[in-house]
Amino acid sequence: MSFLRSFPYKSAAALCAAAAGMLLFDLALPQQTPLAFLLLYAMLACGFSPLACCPLYPAASAVFLSLQATLCCALQAAFLLLVAAVYKRLRRRAGAERILFAALAQLPYIFLFPHAGYTFFSLPAEAHKAVVAAGMLAGCVPAEYAVRAVTRRLFRCRLTGAEHVSLCLCWLIAGMGVGNAAGSLALAALSMCALALFSVLLGNSAAVPFSVALSLPLCAAEVSLLPLAVYAVFACVVLAVLPYGRPAAALALFAAYLVRCLLTGLFAQDTLTIVFTLLAGALPAAVCALLPASLIKRIRESLLFYRERVLPRIAVNRSRRAVGEQLYEVSALFREIESAFQTDVTNEGDEKKLLDALKKTFCANCSRQAACCEDDEPLSRLIRVGMAKGKVNLIDLPDALAKGCANAAGLLFALNKQLGEYTRYAAQENAAREGRRLLARQAHGVSEILKEIALEQSAEYPFAQGEAALERALQEHGILGSEIFTYGEDASFTVSMTLPDGCDAKRVCRIAGEALALPLAIAERIPLTHGRMCLVLRRKPRYDAAFGIAARPKQGEIRSGDTHSVLRIDERRFLVALSDGMGSGENARDVSARTLSLLESFYKAKMPSETVLATVNSLIAFSADETFSCLDLAAVDLDTGEADLVKIGSPAAFLLSGDELKILEGASLPIGMLEAVHPATMRLTMKADDHLLFMSDGIPAAFGSTADLCAYLSGLKPVNPQALAENVLSAAIARAKGPDDDMTVLAVKLIAT
DSSP: OHHHHHSOHHHHHHHHHHHHHHHHHHTSSSSOOOTHHHHHHHHHHTTOOHHHHTTHHHHHGGGGOOHHHHHHHHHHHHHHHHHHHHHHHTTOOOOTTHHHHHHHTTHHHHHHOOOOOOTTOOSOHHHHHHHHHHHHHHHHHHHHHHHHIIIIITTTSOOOHHHHHHHHHHHHHHHHHHHHHHOHHHHHHHHHHHHHHHHHHHOSTTHHHHHHHHTHHHHHHHTSSHHHHHHHHHHHHHHHHGGGOHHHHHHHHHHHHHHHHHHTTGGGSOHHHHHHHHHHHHHHHHHHHHSOHHHHHHHHHHSTTTOOOHHHHHHHHHHHHHHHHHHHHHHHHHHHHHHHHTOOOOOTTHHHHHHHHHHHHTGGGOTTHHHHTTOOHHHHHHHHHHHHHSSOOGGGSOHHHHHHOTTHHHHHHHHHHHHHHHHHHHHHHHHHHHHHHHHHHHHHHHHHHHHHHHHHHHSOOOBOSOHHHHHHHHHHTTOOOEEEEEEOOGGGOEEEEEEETTOOHHHHHHHHHHHHTSOEEEEEEEEOSTTEEEEEEEEOOSEEEEEEEEEEOOTTOSSOSEEEEEEEEETTEEEEEEEEESSSHHHHHHHHHHHHHHHHHHHHTTOOHHHHHHHHHHHHHHHOTTOOEEEEEEEEETTTOEEEEEEESOOOEEEEETTEEEEEOOOOOOBTSSSSOOOEEEEEEOOTTOEEEEEOTHHHHHHSSHHHHHHHHHTOOOSOHHHHHHHHHHHHHHHOOSSOOOEEEEEEEEEEO
16 A cells, blocks of 8 residues: 555656657658657656656657667667766756757667658658658757646646647647547547537637647648638637537537538448547537536636636735734734723822821921820821811811810811812822723724724635626626626625726626626726726625604704714715704704714724723713713614614614514613713614614604604604604604704615615
8 A cells, every 4th residue: 555655656647648649759650750759859858767768769669560660769769868877977957969969869760760761752761861850850849848838837827839839739740640540530539529628618719729729630631721720610619609508519519510521521421431420529529518517627727727816816815914914913002002091090098198298297396296196097087088078177086186186176277288289189180090091992992993904904805706707798798807806705795807997887887797696886996097997896785775864953043952973884884873962052063063973983983882982971071061962873784784773861762664663762871971871782683664763852752752652653654764754853843842942853764775
């Protein structure tokens, strides 16, 4: 078993292929001509082992059935083997001088090889063979190019024009060998099998020149250019029918072959000839129809024409990864900043400082200092009471101080003076501490944003398939797209393509959606150069949204104290909010507008919700006294319909889903009333045609009770969110009694795309 595992299968296969090639090369010409010398020279020039390939050359000459021919080939191989041994000893590689050694190796052929000669040469035998030897020397260089292309460059990089020509020349010689060895029908069957295979693999116009190259041996065998045109037609037939499936392409190829047979008078031949000729056409059709799809896929992946543009994709992912790593480092920096700002300065030593200061100022000149200061506990107890109350008076004096202190009133006065200074200091410290907490929350939010972006950027793009299908679809509509990339999956699926500047982007989007069987929407249109643009398409969200707003200010006021916001966070999420500032008029409107503006900015920056609410609450609380705001907020995902709701001090909201009415309530104080806000949060899933309804407190106040409002809403069958908002506002105005208030209704409808 260890022998089987260590056996050099690839090297053995290469030598077997080389031996078969030498046999075919030797059989290529009707007279005995050792064209296998071309392959021997090419293999040695490409670095093959001389000990492995030199014996193959005289072995292949056995097809000549001549001992003299074999001995002559053995002399040539021995000479080249000797040259290779000398260069190995010198630890050098043969350069351009190797063509000189190839010329010297032709001497045994010129003077010893039994060659009958060709009738179109009227020369002596040696001169005749010298001309053939010169032709072989001229073919050595193309043979080297061909062997180097097959062994080192084929399927790895794009071949040069010289390499393509060299491969065609080698196929011409080998194909002539196949025809002389097995007959023209075998050569035709082999050529057409290759034509069918590569037409299916390539699937584009590159199959036509390939089919022309395949026909070269038949052209030489028939001394006619007709096979060249016939094979080109065969390739065009396969390509034309291939979009309808490989079985249809196989039938079309066989039908074209039958037409050619009819035109050449095949059915006037004997039965055996007819059968073998039809088999020669049926075999390629079977290859086209029955080749396993998995095998075709593996071969396509190895072909340069179907290979993914790996380098640009790797570059994209590498750039994303580098940006992600850098963002993660910056996120860690903001996390450290957060930790630094969260370090609070404690007041554990403040009592000791007040005690020492009191002793140094008030007690220092007292005659009873020594007796009083033996026990600091009574004085410390008085200081603790003063720190808690802000000041002290006679009833706060401990018994020990009331009886032992000669100047109790002076003590209280001195302590209250120090407590006043301490209170101012403590207020400053509390303000600084709250500022540090606010900055720490901001650093935390920025850190979370950067970390989220870093993780998103570090994840490699899963590049999707379908670029070839999209390119064909655009070409069918007369649009020549280039550099088409599809990447991402599910909601993040994206198509980027370079197009002429005058293209109709909506038409391209529609064609791309049909070709990829996905709902797509235009995301960006980026000008590149004069006459070129980059069009970016992304998968269309499952839902879209429509909005309606109806508002009326309090009677006697010009402007309402309620404000609303509809904000697209990104392509797949939107935010809708209604803020009700306490009171009415300009002041209330300023508070609610400021609240919404802060929320919009924070949510658009994709800061975490808990950080957003706490920060906005602190900023509103710091802004002015008696400044509060109620809030309804929803962030909706257009792919799933999921909505995250936040309610802070606001009246009930409603979800109208078909015949069902859901009440969405939360118990929370308004923003800015306390230092810590505790919003009511909930998550719900909206469906197509659902309506989400926010309203300020003037609406439920007008209806009198939640039950009456629910009864009214249950009877509605909304279709248009704007009409829904206006109907609710009109009903509230009609029912309004007593003191008036600002009234605002905000409706959101989810629509299936």
